Amino acid sequence: MLQKYNLVVSETPRLVIIPYTPTGEICWNYLSVLLTCSFLVCSHYSIMLFCGFKMHFNMKKELQKFSATNRRLQIQLFRALVAQSLGPTIFLVMPIAPILLSPLIPPVFGIDIDWQTGWCFTMIGVYSPFDSIAFMLIVTEYKTVIKGNFTTEL
Structure with a gap:
C-alpha cells in the first residue's frame, strides 16, 4: 500500500480478508468470514431464483x-x-466478486495480483440510472409518455 497508494498500513482503517499469512499458512478466521459471506450471497441468489x-x-x-x-399489465410488472x-x-455484485475472491488466488496458483479498482466504482455508479x-x-405507459415528450420537443 505504501508503494502503490502512499498509505501507511498502520494508519489506514481496514478490514482484513486475506485468508493466508505471509508464510502461506491458512488464517481460519478470515477464511471463515470469506466463506460465510460467499455462502450468504449464494443462498440469497438461490432463494431469489427459486421464488422467481x-x-x-x-x-x-x-x-x-x-x-x-x-394480463399485459401483470406481465410488464413482472x-x-x-x-x-x-x-x-x-x-x-458481479464487479465486486473478483475483488473479494482475489485473495484466494495467489497462494494456490502462485499468481501475483495487482488490480486497480477504480472501474468498480464506475459500475456501481451506473446502477441508479x-x-x-x-x-x-418495460412499462408501456412510461414508454408512451416518454415518446410523447420527445415527439413534441422535436
Whole structure:
C-alpha cells in the first residue's frame, strides 16, 4: 500500500480478508468470514431464483383468469421486477466478486495480483440510472409518455 497508494498500513482503517499469512499458512478466521459471506450471497441468489421461478409458473397459471389488458399489465410488472433484480447483480455484485475472491488466488496458483479498482466504482455508479431506465422501457405507459415528450420537443 505504501508503494502503490502512499498509505501507511498502520494508519489506514481496514478490514482484513486475506485468508493466508505471509508464510502461506491458512488464517481460519478470515477464511471463515470469506466463506460465510460467499455462502450468504449464494443462498440469497438461490432463494431469489427459486421464488422467481415459482412466481413465474404461478403467474402463468393465474393469468389465464385475467382480462387481456390486466394480463399485459401483470406481465410488464413482472418483467420490471426481474430487471430490477438483475440490476444489483450486474452492477453491484458481479464487479465486486473478483475483488473479494482475489485473495484466494495467489497462494494456490502462485499468481501475483495487482488490480486497480477504480472501474468498480464506475459500475456501481451506473446502477441508479439503469434501474430507472429499465423500468421506463418495460412499462408501456412510461414508454408512451416518454415518446410523447420527445415527439413534441422535436
